[in-house]
Amino acid sequence: MTLQQLRYIIALDEHRHFAKAAEVCMVTQPGLTIQLKNLEEELGIKIFDRDKVPLKPTLAGREIIIRARKTLHEVDGIRDFVIGQKDDLEGTVTLGVISTLSPYLIPQFMKEVRTRAPKMHFIIKEMNTSQLIESVLTGAIDVALMATPTGHLLLREHVVFNEPFVAFLNEGHAMGDNAFYEIKPGDTQNLLLLRQEYCFNAQLLDICGINKGNEFMGEQFNYDISSVETLKNMVRAGLGFAIVPELSLAHDADAHYKRFKEPAPSREISLVVSDNFIRKLLLEKMKEAIWEVLPASLKEGKKYRRIQWNDSPYFINAVSSLK
Structure with a gap:
C-alpha cells in the first residue's frame, strides 16, 4: 500500500470517473486502474463497485476512503509542521464556510487576507454545519468558519465574533x-x-x-x-x-x-480546526482579516445571548435521521 494509491482512491471517490480522476492525478487511466487493482488485491477487498454508473464505493470501500483521508491528512500535517515552524504564510489552505455566512463575509475577507498573507492560496467551499464538522475531522478541509460551539472534543474553536x-x-x-x-x-x-x-x-x-x-x-x-x-x-x-x-x-x-x-x-462565529492543526500564525492572520472587514456595529462589545445548537433536540433528531 502506498500513499499514491491512497490519493488515487480519494480522487476516484471525488470524481466517480476513472478518466477524470486520472487527469486530476496526472496519470494515465490504465495506470490508475492498475494501481487500484493492485491495492484491492493486496487488501483482499473491492473498494469500488465498477458496475455502478457513476462509480460507487462499496460499503467497505467507504471506510477505507475515510481512513485514507485521515492518513493523508496526517502526512500533509508533517509538511505543514515544517511550514508552521518557520512561520511562513505560504502554501494552500482549504477553508469551509457555513452557507448562511459565506455570501456576506467571504468576498470582503478574501480581499483583506490578500494583504496579510499574499503568498497563501485559499480554496473556499460552502457547506452546511454537519458537512463542515465531518470535513475538518477527516481532513477534507483545513479550517471551517462556522457557528460554535460544536461540542466535539477533537475540534479546536477560535472565536472571532458574535453575530x-x-x-x-x-x-x-x-x-x-x-x-x-x-x-x-x-x-x-x-x-x-x-x-x-x-x-x-x-x-x-x-x-x-x-x-x-x-x-x-x-x-x-x-x-x-x-x-x-x-x-x-x-x-x-x-x-x-x-x-x-x-x-x-x-x-x-x-x-x-x-x-x-x-x-x-446571537451566534458565535469561530474558525474551527482539528486538534492537530498547528498553523497558528495563519489562523491569527485569518482572524485579523475577518475582524477588519466586519461592520462597526459588530465590534461594539454589546451584550448578546449566545444561541447554541449542538445540544438542540431538533438538531440531534434531524442529523440522526440522515444516518
Missing part, C-alpha cells in the same frame, strides 16, 4: 412600528426555515422557544431551499417572516427588520 440575529419582516407585519421585535405565539407558525441547515434552524427554534421542527408554511406547500436570500424574498412576498443573521442585511437598502432587545440572541 446577532434580527427579525426580517414584511411591510404589513404587526410589529413593524415597534422599537424591537418580540416573539408572539402566533408568529411561530409563519417562521421560515432553511432545509438542510439544521444548525441554523435549531438556533431559530431556540430563539422562538420551540424544541422541534414543524412544517411552518402550513399544508398548502412545502419548500426545500438553503438560501437566506430566498427566505428574504419569501418574506417580501408576504409568505411569512424570517430570523436572519445581521450580516445578511448589509446591502439591503429596503430591508424591513427589527432588532431584539439586549441581550439580543
